Amino acid sequence: MLRRRAGAEERLQRLTAWLQRRYEGRDFYGVAVEVHGARGGVRVSLVGRGQASGTAIGAAAVVRALAEGEVRQPGIWLAEQVVLPGPFFERLGRAASCRRSKIGSRPKVK
Numbered sequence: 001m002l003r004r005r006a007g008a009e010e011r012l013q014r015l016t017a018w019l020q021r022r023y024e025g026r027d028f029y030g031v032a033v034e035v036h037g038a039r040g041g042v043r044v045s046l047v048g049r050g051q052a053s054g055t056a057i058g059a060a061a062v063v064r065a066l067a068e069g070e071v072r073q074p075g076i077w078l079a080e081q082v083v084l085p086g087p088f089f090e091r092l093g094r095a096a097s098c099r100r101s102k103i104g105s106r107p108k109v110k
Contacts, residue, residue, distance in 0.1 A: 044089055061091035 032045040048057075062079045065071055071082045 046092055057092060057095045060095070061088050064091060 030047045
């Protein structure tokens, strides 16, 4: 549809350039995961810049797990079903600013 209107592609390029200038330096992201189990809990957080870089870091960690034979089950799976969390978060930590802390045991629900 953009190509049908004269100058639409140029206007889109100008808009994209303007948005990139306006939000330059404001491309931070953060992810926090907290897991509770019978033996306590763990909190992992990941912060960085450039959301695309964050996505690439996670994808690269999954690819490495596949390449190193950590995944043995054939088929179609979600990454969290077959990739071990420990090595995955270690790879993330080496590639980005990642913090891990042990938290107290989960409160009992009455």
